[in-house]
Amino acid sequence: MKVLMINGSPHKEGCTNRALTEVAGALNQEGIETEVIHIGNKAIHGCIACGKCAETGRCVFQDDPVNEILDKMEEADGLIVGSPVYYASANGSLFALLDRLFFAGRDFAFKPGAAVASARRAGTTATLDALNKYFTIAQMPVVSSNYWNMVHGRDAADVEQDLEGLQIMRVLGKNMAWLLKCLEAGKNAGISLPAQEEKAWTNFVR
16 A cells, blocks of 8 residues: 655755655554655646536646645555645645646545644644645545644754654544545455445525
């Protein structure tokens, strides 16, 4: 089994990466493979609602990691998204990526998801709330820890001192590994995924 991890920080080796590394270590100990994709510091195009992804399953914009992640999600069993806190919310580039990723994604349902936030001081809970909404609209079970999934520090060295935050990351990794194994056991036991209904759209236009 494999969990895909998105580092939504422009800093490849910063606080967000340190948090994700701790989660990955716990997953690896449980026999779960991990892969981290760093979105980098280049501009990421926002969704323009062109609707082409509904026809192709891929985004029309090719100059960033969105389609690469879509390809990898076809094989991944879970997803973890990490972000620094900018003005009490996630990085804008990450939002742009996730809007397009989840709009085009067809392989997310029933795959566990988790959000991780890193901040110098505050804004983490608002960030987690915004990121978790992507999972809940895509029928993804949301994985929790023994506290909200956050670490604190101005840089990776500071995060090393956040012993509680690092423990939260380890527990998150163990909890996701447990849920993945439960889902796999259910599949092996012949338990089918929930039957899907055709989506009903209500636009409130009278």
